[in-house]
Amino acid sequence: MIKVEWFYWLLAAFFLVVALLVLRDRSNPHRVWSATFWALLGLCFPYSSFVVSETLPPWPLGLAVVAIACIAGFGLLGHGTEEKTTTPQERQGLAERFGNRLFLPVLVVPVVTGLFAILGPKLSIGGKPLLEPLSETVIGLGASAIIAVAVGMWVLRTPRASVPLHEGRRLTENIGWASVLPQLLAMLGLVFATAGVGKAIGTSAGQILPKGSLLAAVVLYCLGMAVFTIIMGNAFAAFPVMTAAIGYPLLIQFYDGNAAAVFAIGMLSGYCGTLCTPMAANFNIVPVALLELKSDYAVIRAQLPTAVPLWACNVGLMYFLAF
Amino acid sequence: MLVLLGVLVVVVGFALRLNPMLVVTVAGLVTGLLGGMSLHEILDAFGTGFAGSRSIAIFLLVLPVIGLVERNGLQEQARHLIGRMARLTTGRVLALYLLVRQATCAIGLLSIGGHAQSVRPIVAPMAEAAAVRKYGPLPDRVSQRIRAFAAGTDNVGAFFGEDIFVAVGAVLLITSFVDTTYDFSLRPLDVALWAIPTALCALLIHGFRSLRVDREVAREMRADHAGAEGPGRSDADEQVRP
Incomplete structure (x- = not known):
């Protein structure tokens, strides 16, 4: 059975890669704190698996999240000033070269997610469901992201996997602490309720x-x-x-x-x-x-x-x- | 009633524009302590809340592919494409997206669109490009407004489309809560059907507003040109903005 936890671990790995790239970026004024932020966030995801399965206590996770919030809250989360991506002129040229093929990887995401959402609950192997029940869309979104990167690298003749990782890190850094805020608010909701x-x-x-x-x-x-x-x-x-x-x-x-x-x-x-x-x-x-x-x-x-x-x-x- | 002070922390914190991460953490601590929870229990609740809401973050996995195609000129191509479709104005791009988003969510396909998957790479650049084709380069204020409206359109379409689908969280929450608490036997289909009138109102109201964005942009551009021709106008106001 394909489990939704696998994709949370994948996301954790992505955050750890972001942390590593941030640590190496000397143009970031707070690179050590920033790397700590992303690394801690990355570690929170696999730890959560054990919290959900009730094999580890949740309070250390709570403490880690408070630390993450403090790093962001005291303005220690910075991001690099060197934009290691293509310039607008280069992009214009690349757009002319690739044309509408550029849409292909982006369209993979809704198509694959939709297929997983519709067909997912019906698929089974040996009487057991192929996808973890009730998580079909989350699994679909995660799987579509992987397939889309593969399609993108093939269509856009990208030789190295580091290219999408660098670009992903750039966008993730742009979002910054806003990427964790929704989960913090979910935590607050739980405290409010309790x-x-x-x-x-x-x-x-x-x-x-x-x-x-x-x-x-x-x-x-x-x-x-x-x-x-x-x-x-x-x-x-x-x-x-x-x-x-x-x-x-x-x-x-x-x-x-x-x-x-x-x-x-x-x-x-x-x-x-x-x-x-x-x-x-x-x-x-x-x-x-x-x-x-x-x-x-x-x-x-x-x-x-x-x-x-x-x-x-x-x-x-x-x-x-x-x- | 004392626990409502936690709500006050949130309201005041957001009003004073303090960092939301700190505001939320402090509000959680204050509410928990006033509600008689121990520090240990509060941290437990924080941890459980984080672990239980991880699915919200999964959209971040889409960012590498979005970055990859943007690097290779996706937004430029989206603009180029819209340049050849003269009938698609900014307002029509937005209204069309509202319709598509609402219709796909109504059949249960909530995650196929979204701010990362569709608004940033495709909808926002197309909506902006339709205005650029007509007026030339846009002042920052106008392009910000169009992008914000595109994000809002995604939300409206998603919220008021998804509830028509029977197997969605909101419908199941209503039926399970009401059935267990008040001993009803409400069918999910009935609840979903009663979401249709509001969905139509949302389509009409936001669709109308989307189409009106064209007028708003036209007005802004006229004001901008008038300002540019008038005496004493400089680019200073563009530069002092943080």
């Missing part, structure tokens, strides 16, 4: 519960979903809390709403919150780094005028369709 933040918000939302107005109850449920999602960065965390506080007792039991409609549209109201929050770092902060935008909030600003009217649509849809 410490009872959800319950506290749920109780306070429940206290301002409006009796006698269906519209007010719908607004409160949708608003609670959006606001709590903005705080947690994740609608999945908001859903159980808001549903227990308002959705179920008021909208389903008291007003006898259509459960499927109330819950589906409630969740989507939370998604409107996801569009507005830096806490959803993988959607709103990582692309800022990836697209080399100057403002951390550029993506959120582009999404706000969609999120607000769409949230209002959700309120209207729930009010008219679910009751």
Whole structure:
């Protein structure tokens, strides 16, 4: 069986290569700290395998992540100033030479990922599934990345595997700490849940519960979903809390709403919150780094005028369709 | 109620533009301690949270191939290609991508697109190039705006497409939570069907906004040209920006 853990180990190896290349880059003002950052991050991934299988305690991993956060937080993660890639003029020439063949490796990614996602669950060898169940898409994305590099090197006549590694390192350095932030926020979500933040918000939302107005109850449920999602960065965390506080007792039991409609549209109201929050770092902060935008909030600003009217649509849809 | 101070740490930290890595770590420590967790328990929660969310990072494996093709002129080729399709304006590129992203996510193909896989290498350069073809080189402000909008379009398409697919996390979370907690028997298909009206609203609202980007770019370019011809205009404002 192909396991998803293999791809996490592969990612770990990639981070370690990045660390090595960073360490050798004398143009980086903080090269030792930066290399430590990437190396620690690389070691966290294989260690996590043992945490998931409960053979090693999770606290050393927590400590390592705090160290990673401190390196980044105190501005010790730098990156090199020498860009060892092609110049815009060279790229123009290469684009003319390769033409549309350049798209081939990029298209391998969606095609292979799609095939794994669709066919993956159906494949089995000797009665056992070929791909680890429920991880087919993650495995597909990882596998597509490997196949795409091979196709890319062949199509673009790249003699050495070090070329894609160097380029990958360049882009990873550009993203910097934003590549770990989504996982840090997932950690914070877990602490919030364990410490009872959800319950506290749920109780306070429940206290301002409006009796006698269906519209007010719908607004409160949708608003609670959006606001709590903005705080947690994740609608999945908001859903159980808001549903227990308002959705179920008021909208389903008291007003006898259509459960499927109330819950589906409630969740989507939370998604409107996801569009507005830096806490959803993988959607709103990582692309800022990836697209080399100057403002951390550029993506959120582009999404706000969609999120607000769409949230209002959700309120209207729930009010008219679910009751 | 004291644990809500942890939320306050996050809000204040982000508002003061402190480094998010520190803000999140401190918020985690504060919330945990106020919630009565020991330091050991907090670190355990940190470790478990990190280990359980590794799948978010797997997209980084795609970066070597993206870097390889970019090195060989992918973005230039994307621009060249759009240069020959006169009907594809910036707004239409964005609206088309919204439609494709939403449709593919609705049939369960969430990971085939994304900021690393499709926005950076293809969608953003094409959307920018469509404006360059019409106006010539763009001021930094305009190209930043187009790229940010392309990233936002990916998010909107993904969020409001994926929930139509029955086997997606959100739908299964709803049914499993509601079924176990309130003793319902909700079918995933029903929940997924009720995601369609919102998906259509998202397509209309964001599709309309995407098409309006053309006007916004036109307005910005007019203002930019007017500024360039007027007296006393220098490039200083471009340079002082960090």
